[in-house]
Amino acid sequence: KNDESAYRDEVQRLTNWCKVNNLSLNVDKTKEMVVDFRRIRSDHSPLSINGSSVEIVNIKFLGVHLDKDLTWSLNTSFLYKKSQQRLFFLRRLRKAQLPPTMLTTFYRGTIESILSCCITAWFGNCAISDRKTLQRIVKTAEKIIGVSLPSIKDIYTTHCIRKANSIVADWSHPSHTLFTLLPSGRRYQSIQALTSRLCNSFFPQAIRLLNEKGLD
Structure with missing residues (x-):
């Protein structure tokens, strides 16, 4: 808990590997994103590479803007x-x-x-x-x-059901096993979630929507 040593050691190993292989990390282009879900947050010490601090930023990935607390604002x-x-x-x-x-x-x-x-x-x-x-x-x-x-909620529901059905139909999908039918064969087993963040995420919501929709 609150131990970043493994993460920082891994970065240091990467830096050392680059030196051994005559490579150089461009610190100016290296960015760090810190995701912290703790209620009481402490200041995060900047990551250091070759004596230079790495900038902590929000990230845009595949068109989606990710901020440090994943509030999506x-x-x-x-x-x-x-x-x-x-x-x-x-x-x-x-x-x-x-x-x-x-x-x-x-x-x-x-x-x-x-x-x-x-x-x-x-x-x-x-x-x-x-x-x-x-x-x-x-x-x-x-x-x-x-x-x-269609409302924004309806758009979300439609996309959730469509993606869930695609995963269910694809046996090779890594998340296929998350959609497990109950013995009755009429409903999927719900995913237990201890946090609201997990409960509101895609897989628990998709299973709930499929169960509400009913199996064809």
Whole structure:
């Protein structure tokens, strides 16, 4: 607990290996991300490589912004701003008197695709305020197009079920064994979670949604 020696020793071994093999780590391009779930947090000592401190940053990975406490507020802010930019073009298309069907197609391809980017990874642990922020994008698009659109919650549910069914159907998937049928053959065994973070993550939520939906 609170022991970072193994982590720092591993970095030092990597540094030594690079020296032996005539390689050099570019400390300026090396970044560190610290994820700390402790309620009482202490200052994290910067990682040092060859006497230079490594910068601690938030990280963007595959289009998803990860911050140190994984609250997803940073990611929500990015998605909101990017979606707002696309709403401008949706309004332009409406002024051009395009039919609702074409406007809906544009929305799904350019706005909903942004809102649903890796949604199964982050939406479950998203704060209610962040969910409302993203839902405002959907509401605005509904007013522009004049038709009802799937809510951000419905988008998440659809993606969860689709991904879960894909994993269940793929015996070679590393997470296939997490979807275990109960003896009745009608429901999947729930994943026990001691923290709300795990309970709201993809696999427990996906199993719950599949059980609510029922097996075909």
